[in-house]
Amino acid sequence: MKVDLTVNGKEITADVEDRMLLVHFLRDVADLTATNIGCDTTSCGACTVLFDGESVKSCTVLAAQASGHEITTVEGLASNGVMHPVQRAFHEQHGLQCGFCTPGMVMAIVSLLRENPHPTEEQVRAGLEGNLCRCTGYHNIVRAALAAAEVSS
Amino acid sequence: MIPASFTYKRAASVDEALDLAAEYGEDAKYLAGGHSLLPLMKLRLAAPEVIIDLGELHDLSFVADLGSRLAIGALTRHHDVEHSELLTRELPLLAHAAGQVGDPQVRHRGTIGGSVAHADPASDLPAVLLALDATVVARGTDGSREIPIGEFFQGLFETVLEPDELLTEIRVPKPAAGSRGWSFQKFTQRAIDWAIVGVAVQGGAVALINMAGTPLRAAAAEAALAGGAPPDGAAAHAAEGTSAASDIRASREYREHLARVLVSRALTEAASRT
Numbered sequence: 001m002k003v004d005l006t007v008n009g010k011e012i013t014a015d016v017e018d019r020m021l022l023v024h025f026l027r028d029v030a031d032l033t034a035t036n037i038g039c040d041t042t043s044c045g046a047c048t049v050l051f052d053g054e055s056v057k058s059c060t061v062l063a064a065q066a067s068g069h070e071i072t073t074v075e076g077l078a079s080n081g082v083m084h085p086v087q088r089a090f091h092e093q094h095g096l097q098c099g100f101c102t103p104g105m106v107m108a109i110v111s112l113l114r115e116n117p118h119p120t121e122e123q124v125r126a127g128l129e130g131n132l133c134r135c136t137g138y139h140n141i142v143r144a145a146l147a148a149a150e151v152s153s
Numbered sequence: 154m155i156p157a158s159f160t161y162k163r164a165a166s167v168d169e170a171l172d173l174a175a176e177y178g179e180d181a182k183y184l185a186g187g188h189s190l191l192p193l194m195k196l197r198l199a200a201p202e203v204i205i206d207l208g209e210l211h212d213l214s215f216v217a218d219l220g221s222r223l224a225i226g227a228l229t230r231h232h233d234v235e236h237s238e239l240l241t242r243e244l245p246l247l248a249h250a251a252g253q254v255g256d257p258q259v260r261h262r263g264t265i266g267g268s269v270a271h272a273d274p275a276s277d278l279p280a281v282l283l284a285l286d287a288t289v290v291a292r293g294t295d296g297s298r299e300i301p302i303g304e305f306f307q308g309l310f311e312t313v314l315e316p317d318e319l320l321t322e323i324r325v326p327k328p329a330a331g332s333r334g335w336s337f338q339k340f341t342q343r344a345i346d347w348a349i350v351g352v353a354v355q356g357g358a359v360a361l362i363n364m365a366g367t368p369l370r371a372a373a374a375e376a377a378l379a380g381g382a383p384p385d386g387a388a389a390h391a392a393e394g395t396s397a398a399s400d401i402r403a404s405r406e407y408r409e410h411l412a413r414v415l416v417s418r419a420l421t422e423a424a425s426r427t
Contacts, residue, residue, distance in 0.1 A: 001161060018161035018204075040154050042192055043345065045258065054232075054261045060191050061262065064161045065184075065208055112257065129344040130256025 003067040007032065008076025016063050023047045025063035026073060034074045034103045038132070045131030048104035048111075049073050055111035057130070074103040077110065086110050086148040095144030097135035105131050109145045118149055156194035163206040167213070167319065170205055171294050175317050177203040183319065184208070185228060185267030188259050189276075213266070213321055216240055225323045227266025231255070231278075234265055243327055246335035246355050250281045253337065256345045266320045269305070272312045272367070275347040277339065279306065280368035282323060284353040284360035290322035297321070306367035332356025334423035338415040342402065349403050350411040352391075354419040359387075364395040364412055371395075374416055384424065388417035 004013045007030050014029050026032045026049065038046030040059050047058040050072035058071075077084035086109050089095065096102045105128070112119065112127040119127060124145045125138075133141060162181075164170035174181055182201035184190055185208070193199040207213070213228035216237045223243055225234065234240055234251035241248040254260055254268070254277050268278045269289060279302075287302045291314055305312050314320060328335075332355065339351040339362070351362030352371075357378050359371040373390035392409035399405045 017158070019156045019158055021155065024155075040195070042188065042255075042259065045256070048258055051261070055258045056261050057258045060188055062161065062187070062191070062204075062206075064163070065187065065206060067163075068209075108257065111261075127257055130258045 001064060003063050005030075005063070005066050005068075006070045008072055018062075018064055020063040021059055022049070022061040022063050022066050022071070023058035025066070026058060026071070029063075032073050032075050036100055036103060038100065038104075043130075043132070044101070044104075045108060045128075046101050046104040048107045048131065050107055050111060053111070053114065055108045055130075072107070074106050077106070084110070085151045086113070086144070089144040089148035089151065090141075093140050093144040093147050095137070095141045097133075097137045101131060101133045101135075105133065105141055109141075109148065112145070113149055113152065117152060119145070121146060154195040156191070157197055157200040159194075159201055160203045161206065162203060163209060165209060167210060167292065167321065170207055170210065170319055171292065171317065173203070173205045174319065175294055177205075179316050181205055183270070185264040185270075186230065186262035187267075188255070188263040189267060189271040189273065207319075214264075218243070219324070222324045222326050225265055225325070227270075227320045227322055228264050229266070231260035231263045231265065231268075232257070235260065244285065244325060246337060246353060247278075247281055247285065247325065249335075250277050250337045250353065253277060253339055259345070265323060269302075269323065270312060270314060270320045272306050272308075272310050273347075274306075274309060274365060274367050275363040276368075277337075277348065277351060277353075277362060280351060280360040280362040281337065281353040282325065283368050283370060284355045284358045285325045285328075286358065287326075288324045289320055290324060291315075291318040292321045293318040299324070303370070309366045328355055331427070332358075334425070334427035336419035336422035336426070338419045338422075340411055340415060350397075350408050350415060352412070352415040352419045354416075354423045356423070359391070359416055359419070361391070361395065361412055361416075364392070364397045364408060366396070369395065371412070371416060378420065384420035385417045387420060388413050391416035 036046040038044035181203035213226040215226040373393035378387040391412040397408035
């Protein structure tokens, strides 16, 4: 079937299988491979992207469902080579170890801060319930989220 | 994991969705947020030949005040139920419980109607709506009917909905004065997991999550409470009439223990909120 998505501001039209998952569309059709496939069962959050500005797990959305909608991946955050405040905060607060969960963590935090620009530490931790870091590097990830909120205020 | 092949159809209106369902019959499944159905399809536990996507039926996403009742559109997402000012004020049990479903990403996609129609006894909202004496509105090609939620669930993943019917709306009576105390208790091993056991209390109504093949009311505990028993006395009856499963997470006996403990906590908390 024909799908027509706007990914990181760019319109992409493609003929795909009806059953194609959004994460496969992003990686294999749009050639945007920063979004990782982790658990593939809606648990780990590694594949988190923004769907019309809100965080979703792209392993549990069909590309067909996203047709006509706007998707943002971590590749779409920086503008003119300047990192998004959440990306900069991850860099400065050492919010990653192996880096596999990072694209999903960043997108989940971007969505969280849009809904709640000044979260408490507890709200950040609850807001990241859907993202797992198997390096268990949560402390600096939470610190990065709080630092990004500080910078944006 | 990739689902088995299917044909994707996107409905542009409720009428078109009903027409598609009539055309494809039991080969078709409605897709709302997809956060129950797509995981089952990826595991090949479900393999519908046709998917009818309801995602663009925005007129089924609403919260409305009908006077003595509140109406919630079936396509209203958990995120929108959680943040609805009207629901937070009038049905705090439902708004709070919606905020405990899954995780933020799941709540951005999952819908109240999808959760109810899916009829997973481990899901949070079916039991919450059972405690609230909700009514399910189903639309078919011949018109709409209202189904009391106590008659809606037939068994694991099974409801009284006919193949040509679409769940369009949920109506909930506003709790009467004296029944405004509420509590939602959910016991899990991991943050985002389904409840091993959960309890929803509104006034004197007590509903249990994951204690049988369907959500169910703890009738014996409710009767004890109505007879004047204190929370722990009423909660001692919480597991009566249940048929909890034993599985990798918990034995039946442990679930029965949890039901008694959680009902006691829920009744105590609800009593503090009246």
